[in-house]
Amino acid sequence: MDSLAYRETIGKKLAIGKEVLYLTKEECMSTGLDTKEIISITRSALEAHGKKETEMPAKIGIHPLKNTFFHAMPALVPGQNACGMKWVECFPQNPARFNLAQTSGLLIFNDMESGFPLAIMDAIWITAKxxxxxxxxxxxxxxxxxxxxxxxxxxxxxxxxxxxxxxxxxxxxxxxxxxxxxxxxxxxxxxxxxxxxxxxxxxxxxxxxxxxxxxxxxxxxxxxxxxxxxxxxxxxxxxxxxxxxxxxxxxxxxxxxxxxxxxxxxxxxxxxxxxxxxxxxxxxxxxxxxxxxxxxxxxxxxxxxxxxxxxxxxxxAVEDVVMARAVLDRALEMGLGVKLPL
Ligand SMILES: NC(=O)c1ccc[n+]([C@@H]2O[C@H](COP(=O)([O-])OP(=O)(O)OC[C@H]3O[C@@H](n4cnc5c(N)ncnc54)[C@H](O)[C@@H]3O)[C@@H](O)[C@H]2O)c1
The missing domain is CATH 3.40.50.720 (NAD(P)-binding Rossmann-like Domain)
Incomplete structure (x- = not known):
């Protein structure tokens, strides 16, 4: 499916340019993507990257405390209409200091044609998988x-x-x-x-x-x-x-x-x-x-x-955006998440 056709499909369920779908970690998990599917989705991202069919600048980061980082991870996988950016954090002292996970993050998934955001989703589960x-x-x-x-x-x-x-x-x-x-x-x-x-x-x-x-x-x-x-x-x-x-x-x-x-x-x-x-x-x-x-x-x-x-x-990031596409598609099919106005 080309990017315009994909946009039309999404547009039937989401008012592109007016709203975004917000998905929590639980909702990402509820899409039910299983281990086999995740391996296959990830394989497609690796293959596209190997064939140089992606755009992915190196992660840039900021480092507020010793051994911590935030990374900005944009990527485009045109063959899969997958486009967006993960903003991921790694704070190794989180479990001991705050009883929170070491790794956290959010992902914005965008429409390749208009650039507008389609979804904002938790990235902990996507990264974990x-x-x-x-x-x-x-x-x-x-x-x-x-x-x-x-x-x-x-x-x-x-x-x-x-x-x-x-x-x-x-x-x-x-x-x-x-x-x-x-x-x-x-x-x-x-x-x-x-x-x-x-x-x-x-x-x-x-x-x-x-x-x-x-x-x-x-x-x-x-x-x-x-x-x-x-x-x-x-x-x-x-x-x-x-x-x-x-x-x-x-x-x-x-x-x-x-x-x-x-x-x-x-x-x-x-x-x-x-x-x-x-x-x-x-x-x-x-x-x-x-x-x-x-x-x-x-x-x-x-x-x-x-x-x-x-x-x-x-x-x-190419791995993240193809996973995000699969999560978004499944979430829209299943009616998961909350639509937020832009
Ligand atoms: N390459 C990637 O794509 C990718 C993605 C996510 C996380 N990571 C990295 O993977 C690492 C783990 O992430 P996580 O989310 O599982 O964190 P986590 O905090 O859930 O788990 C890390 C574990 O490592 C253990 N550990 C720390 N030092 C150790 C040592 N010297 N020997 C043995 N065990 C030790 C800790 O006790 C803890 O159980 C982090 O460094 C993170 O940045 C990499």
Whole structure:
């Protein structure tokens, strides 16, 4: 459907230019988009990005407190009439200070033809879901297809969703190790997810144990202005696949430098983060591909069993806007949300 036809469809349910649909987190969740659908939607965003069919400037940010950020994340995916911007926040001390989540945000979804906003929606749920979808798709293309073990560092929002999503793309998964500095976070993840996951979920006893037990590893802990690597490069083996959601905070830079394939979701965005002060030891120069290029089949994923592959997916606005389009379409169909005058 072209953008004018899409506008007409939306215009039957919303007075474009006069009102916006406001969707809370609960309402986004009530759309019922399931894990399979979210993986497929996210795949379409990665493929479009890999084929250079998107417009997405690098995130810009402001940083009010130590280790915090707000990021402005605009994106256009013309093939899907998806256009808008996420304004996302990450405040790692929120749980301890205010009993609030570390990650929050709002997304504005716009009409490509007139520019007017169509919807304002919570972005916590979208972020929680599209991020593990990217990791799961990365695992599908980068991990050994017979991998039976997955290790998750960080058992917060992202940790939970990674454990939920990963079995969809790691078909041989038998054991999932989880590790968090907070033992209660590990316990509650296992309690919540073991009933729905076929693989056995094991509480890790140390970072080293998990690293040495798993073929595929992911981290979603905290993004630090100054990295504090928890994984010693010497613990890692050829054949492993690392899926990093927290920049250079958790892993030694040597690991990225010596990887047989070092992949990032967006090169411009990574360079921008380096300019902002992350990667104080310098961004590894050996970038092999962007994640979307691999997912779209433009560049090969894993080619040999013994490759050490590292993928740094710091999150892309193209993933958010295609998810937002799906949420908006479903919400309008289901009559969810509140229409607010402009
Ligand atoms: N790449 C992306 O697209 C993307 C998207 C969303 C969030 N993130 C990042 O993922 C991270 C987690 O986000 P979240 O919303 O799940 O936060 P969260 O607060 O819900 O969970 C983070 C967890 O990490 C644990 N943790 C902190 N330091 C640790 C350490 N050294 N070792 C083990 N565990 C540790 C905390 O105890 C907590 O349970 C943040 O850094 C966030 O910026 C990335």
């Amino acid at each position: 599209r991020t593990p979808a990217v990791s799961a798709l990365s695992a599908r293309h980068l991990a050994n297809p017979d991998a039976e073990t997955f290790g998750m560092f960080g058992c917060g929002v992202q940790g939970v969703e990674h454990v939920r999503f990963m079995p969809h793309e790691m078909k041989k998964l038998k054991k999932i190790y989880v590790y968090d500095i907070s033992p209660s976070r590990m316990d509650s993840l296992i309690e919540e997810l073991q009933p729905e996951i076929g693989a056995e979920i094991i509480k890790g006893s140390s970072v080293e144990q998990v690293v040495k037990s798993c073929e595929v590893l992911a981290s979603a802990t905290v993004i630090l202005e100054k990295p504090d690597p928890q994984v010693k490069d010497e613990w890692l083996q050829k054949g492993q696949t690392l899926l990093i959601c927290d920049l250079d905070s958790f892993w030694e830079i040597e690991t990225m430098r010596r990887a047989d394939k070092f992949i990032v979701d967006d090169i411009g965005q990574h360079r921008h983060f380096e300019e902002a002060g992350y990667y104080p030891y310098g961004m590894p120069e050996n970038i092999y591909a962007e994640t979307g290029e691999v997912v779209a089949g433009i560049k090969a994923g894993r080619e040999r069993k013994d490759e050490l592959i590292v993928a740094s997916n710091i999150g892309m």
